[in-house]
Amino acid sequence: MLFRPLRFPVAIAAFVLALAGSASAAPADDLREAQKLYAQGRFQPAMEKVDAYLKAQPREPQGRFLKGLLLTEQKKVGEAIQVFTGLTEDFPELPEPYNNLAVLYASQGNYDKAKSALELAIHTHPSYATAHENLGDIYAQLASRAYDRALQLDKNNTTAQVKLAMVKDLFVAPKSAATARADAAKVAKAEPAKAEPAKTEPAKTEPAKKEPPKAAPKAEPAKAEPADAKPAGGEKAAVTAAIEAWAKAWSAKDVKGYLAAYAPDFETPAGEARAAWEKQRTERIERPKSIEVAVKVQSVTVEGDAATAVVRQSYKSDTLKTSSTKTLRFTKVAGKWLIKQERVGG
Numbered sequence: 001m002l003f004r005p006l007r008f009p010v011a012i013a014a015f016v017l018a019l020a021g022s023a024s025a026a027p028a029d030d031l032r033e034a035q036k037l038y039a040q041g042r043f044q045p046a047m048e049k050v051d052a053y054l055k056a057q058p059r060e061p062q063g064r065f066l067k068g069l070l071l072t073e074q075k076k077v078g079e080a081i082q083v084f085t086g087l088t089e090d091f092p093e094l095p096e097p098y099n100n101l102a103v104l105y106a107s108q109g110n111y112d113k114a115k116s117a118l119e120l121a122i123h124t125h126p127s128y129a130t131a132h133e134n135l136g137d138i139y140a141q142l143a144s145r146a147y148d149r150a151l152q153l154d155k156n157n158t159t160a161q162v163k164l165a166m167v168k169d170l171f172v173a174p175k176s177a178a179t180a181r182a183d184a185a186k187v188a189k190a191e192p193a194k195a196e197p198a199k200t201e202p203a204k205t206e207p208a209k210k211e212p213p214k215a216a217p218k219a220e221p222a223k224a225e226p227a228d229a230k231p232a233g234g235e236k237a238a239v240t241a242a243i244e245a246w247a248k249a250w251s252a253k254d255v256k257g258y259l260a261a262y263a264p265d266f267e268t269p270a271g272e273a274r275a276a277w278e279k280q281r282t283e284r285i286e287r288p289k290s291i292e293v294a295v296k297v298q299s300v301t302v303e304g305d306a307a308t309a310v311v312r313q314s315y316k317s318d319t320l321k322t323s324s325t326k327t328l329r330f331t332k333v334a335g336k337w338l339i340k341q342e343r344v345g346g
Helices: 010-018 029-039 043-056 061-073 077-090 096-107 111-124 129-153 158-172 174-205 212-251 255-259 274-286
Strands: 291-303 306-317 321-333 336-344
Touching: 029 043, 029 061, 043 061, 061 077, 061 096, 077 096, 096 111, 096 129, 111 129, 129 158, 129 321, 212 255, 212 291, 212 306, 212 321, 212 336, 255 274
Parallel strands: none
Antiparallel strands: 291 306, 306 321, 321 336
16 A cells, blocks of 8 residues: 655654754653664664653653654554544644554544545645645545445446556556656657757758858857856756765665765764664665655755755655655765765755
């Protein structure tokens, strides 16, 4: 099933942005340790740290949200539903708890409740893409049930058979559709290239006298003008290419290529040692059966050997789907743009 929750750290970062300073007075050591343990897949020790943190800050949303995620990982669906329901009641302006609540309802086959939760998520945050996509999946599941019921009542209903097959295809082969679109794009690019020679041939059938004026293309030193634009535009394009290569390596589960996108002095998110961070990232890339990362570069600024890019990142694997805005800070090392800092938020 395509339907996915929003998980830490994206969701935790969203809370930080929405409720900046809400936990500034709290002893955050337990929460930070719990977040680190969660990222390592050590759910029981993480739960102990979260519980210790929530004793001091029982209403604090970050700790409560993380507890809901941990309960979900431990298959304690009923308790997780209670946690996310409490968050929607105390912080109705935040869409993430509604989304994860919907995921839990959907896991129980309660699509009506899941639909209601997602509609509330979208009401609080109309541009919340994850909730919109999940709502589409819920509608597809409801349609599948309705078509299946129609076939139970009338086995000869060929229209319902076709529609049911189409809905099931949405959940079986989403990647093949994306591949088909990519192949179509490649063909579209190739055909104009072949069509151009056809245009030049009529030109060649014209009097050969027209070839001398083609000395004018030597005035194509005008093409040297883009070279003047290269310092600004060229470096921005190089940063964009570095981002795309990073996302491509991540999608291909190419750990070596992914880690090579980071500078030697990369500032690890929790200040941990580079070796520990690389081990953690390697595990999180190798664990899923498949990964698909899409990035949309929203802005790039370049100042000498430093650059900053704001990107919209969509991550999808067989176990997780998230969408977030990231700020990537780059440094130029031996002519290559490498990531020096990575953080969630614009």
